[in-house]
Amino acid sequence: MSPDPVRLDATPLGEFVSSFAAERHCPTLAWGVVLGDTLAASGAVGDANEHTVYRIASMTKSFSAAATLLLRDEGVLRLDDPIAEHAPELAALDRFDSAPITVRDLLSMTSGLPTDDAWADRHLDLTDDDLDRILREGLVFARPTGNAFEYSNLGYAFLGRVIHRASGRRIQDVISDRLLAPLGMTATTWNRPDHDDWARPKRWLDGHGGPEDGRYVDELEPLGDGVMAAMGGIWTTVADLARWVGWLDDAFPARDDADTWPLSRASRREMQSAQQYIGFRTIAGVREPYSYGYGLVLADDGELGPSVTHAGGLPGYGSNMRWLPGRRVGVIALANSTYAPMLELTARILGLVDEQGVVPPARTPATTEVEAAASRLVALLNGWNDRDAVDLLTSSCVLDDSLGRRAAAAAALIAETGTLSIGSVEATSAAGARLRCGGSAGGDVTISFLLAPRRPPRIQSYTVTLDAST
Incomplete structure (x- = not known):
């Protein structure tokens, strides 16, 4: 099932994105439509293009999950391992009336640690010593372990610690060497680019707080690489993410031809399978049921059918990728304003692509x-x-x-x-x-x-x- 890129008219997409960026106060915004393995259309608002580097925040979690499953497949760890088996100091997280936290709990957001976006976004550069101190001082929990979804960035920092102990390498290095390099994602890094083509983080003051509002201001200098990187540290481009989206989507359908990538198609499909129900959300006017996979979110809008997505937000940045599994159509959007609503934008772009008749029907190949x-x-x-x-x-x-x-x-x-x-x-x-x-x-x-x-x-x-x- 391969959509025809010739049928895609990028002009109305670009016009819509420009209007959206103005309404949602995005000083620059880069976007792209992925058809098959190709970035079939792309555009930008402001001084940007498909090669401009943005920080993608929590979209990083899909990379961390892929690295974890890669090591699982190689026998380095198991998803049901208690995390204290690999990092004994993490036994401090276990509570008397809950099962020990496992690798699977961290991946699927069921550790019970509280939602922590506001806190975690300002602590990306924590060191190992900082993480140890946090452990010694103790942690607040929102839910019993293993019972319900609760989005924890700190949980992915602990996942990074587990990967480091189990493999002997930082999770950043595993991702760079085992995933980014084979995929040719050469513009993707863990540190701010050393060239000038990167989007500076901005914040819009909305005009309700005084005479200085109603304008863009500079966010604080982006935080550097640290132990929280596994939850949101990656810097990358629309062009590089097109490779990532195409590769994840290429896991569908299951088939018997050669599968030579470091992470198997079966494991990539596992990432995109519901592990924990989240609930209903309304995106772009459509109420959708959501579930969490491994570093990815699964949704179903009733019109286009199942989709896979993950958003990212940091002070100065907002991002999203969204695709229709097995139908070879995806959308990416990156902006440089604080928590820019790119999830809404990709959903709307995907709807516009469907209106052009480019999205193929959802079909299972006949054996x-x-x-x-x-x-x-x-x-x-x-x-x-x-x-x-x-x-x-x-x-x-x-x-x-x-x-x-x-x-x-x-x-x-x-x-x-x-x-x-x-x-x-x-x-x-x-x-x-x-x-x-x-x-x-x-x-x-x-x-x-x-x-x-x-x-x-x-x-x-x-x-x-x-x-x-x-």
Whole structure:
């Protein structure tokens, strides 16, 4: 499933972004649309482009989660390891009436540590000694461990400590060497760029606090690299993030061709699978259920279907990436104003891209087994033979409705529609499909079936529906 970039008209997208940036007070804003593995369209407001560097804040968590799963796959750690097994000092976080905090709890935001954006954003440059002091002084918890979602940046700092102890390397170095370098993300760093093409952090004073308001002011100098980097330290560009989005989305669908990346497609799909329910949020006027995966958020807007996203916000920056898993369409937006609402912007851009007919429908590829079963089932209905039926259908299917009744129903159908031919096979999973069939006498029929779990593949159930207009 690959959308056609030729059909994408970037002009209305750029016009909308310019209007949005003015309304939401973004001095510069860089954006891009990813189709397949390509940055198919990009633009910017102000002195910026797809190569201008921004700090992406909490979007960093997807990189930290990918590094953790990479080490998990290599046997360095397990997701259900109590974190104190790797960093004994973290035993201080465990409480008597909760299970020990695990690596999985940190990844999926179920450690119970409180939401801490306002605090964490001003402490990105904490040192290991600072983290040790915080541990000694004790921590406040918002929820029991493992029971509910609670967004903790500090939890990702502890994840960085676990990775360092388990692997012998800082999580920043694991990400840089094992993920960024192979993906060619050469503009992505942990420190402020040493060149001039980076967006300076700004804040808009909204005009309600006195005569100096209603203007942009400089934010404080960006904090340097530290132990909190695993939660939000990365600096990067729209062009580099297009590689990241395309790579994560390329994990879909599951398939049997070569998988040579350091992190397998299966683990990338695991990152994009719901681990903990968050609740409903309203984004761009659409109320969506949200869940947290590993360093990524899963949503479903009811119009475009499931999406994967993560936002980032820091003093002076706002960012978001959002894509439709397996449909090869994504959007990235980066701005240099404090907590700029880029999640709303990417959702709106994605809607505009869909209005242009660029977004392909959500489809599951049909496997060879499903296609073969589809052909055999239609052939059986066209000319019923009990021997063929026994070979294709499970015994449970025959017990649910006898061969005699099924044969009579097939004969009545074909008498009305004429010989059926398959128009399309729409897979519902790797073990089922919906067939759109046409009859030689003009009848249209929908056939749905489901394969049983045992091999050789046999159909455990099927339904046949004659189109109402027939």
